[in-house]
Amino acid sequence: MSKLHVTTTVNGDEVEYLCDPRETLLDCLRDKLNLTGAKEGCGTGDCGACSVTVDGRLVCSCLMLGVEADGKQIETVEGIADGDVLHPLQKKFIEYAALQCGVCTPGVLVAAKSLLEKNPDPTEEEARYWLAGNLCRCTGYDKIIRAVMDTAAELREAS
């Protein structure tokens, strides 16, 4: 089967890859671009561990084909920190111990960043609904939500 040539932008850098049309964006990120931050928890859109943004829109990269990324702007967890300087969300996640095994964390960070960009002052209920598609087997969610709410407050003060 012939492979398709895809040119896309990931975390600001233009990249190219060849993919089989059946391969998902998640497969392409992990296996072709070595960006293994996004995880495959379920492969069926239920867990959110594969969350990335595409043209600013939060999606599950397991539910999108690699070919569909052509010409798009993709952001993954690898693009959240500025070099060695962690993003405020990442710092708060460490401070609050909002992760245990960490498998859900890349997806949660991408989803939470996308929430705060859309809504800098979410209620706790809004944050919980926004993150309802990010399952966490370990933390019980409370620390995640507290870290997100505190980051939101800090970012509001800073701006």
Add this chain to the structure above:
Amino acid sequence: MDYHSPASFAEASALAENATGITRFLAGGTDVLVQLRSELVTPDTLIDIKKIDGVHDVTRNADGSWTLGVAVTGAEMSEHPELGRDWPGVVEAMDLIGSTQVQGRATLTGNLCNGSPAADSVPAMVAAGVTLSVTGPGGTREVAVEDIPTGPGRTSLVRGEVISAVNIPARGENGGDAYQRFIPRTEMDIAVVGVGVNLRLDGDTIAEARVSLGAVAPTVLLVKDAARAIVGTALDDAALEALAAAASAACNPIDDKRGTIEFRTEVAGVLAKRTAKVAYARAKGEQA
């Protein structure tokens, strides 16, 4: 699997007409990819409709009706400043689908054409009187939403036909719509019963109504007896009881772990009452 991204619906239709084996259109992919990944359906031909001009547009026409492109996502519908004011029921039904991530991709047309009897946006679209433009080898025809599903996973679309637009009627004066579903959890679940109600008032009296049920039969139902039960009334208790009875009488549900036949039948009546009250309040201009 061959992947195509045609530039027009005529081209999409020709590709589908000439394809052999299993063909799927790719809108948001939230059903197509799940079926592909779980090896339920591996299409031989996949036709991505998202590069066709206009498929991302939400347009209010001069007569007040709406035309939605077939790639417009649930998130784009919810974010639209005007659409939800005219058609809160249609927008809230679509918004119930999946998570934030799924909302970023899922479409009305995909929800309809996947053919699930429990598809949430479908009863809301039927109640609203939504139609689809269907482009095929012979040109374009307009089809009511309720005429698309023919059974679980099946539609009346014939080979070479692709849906090219979603047409929502003008809201008009004194109208309101609503959608409610019952699920065992509060988020991320499949409807056990879904009810869409759309009505128009003349003073306090219901002048016109459409009531639609999902997940209680092999296809979505347009329940004319339920509409008749409330037309000419001010949605008093007797009308609500007659509505519930008509909704329950229309049910022909399955028995499964999410709900027994008796449960689904009873809940259809209860939800019909609740949903009609919300649509009625919205038609009166009240926040609901």
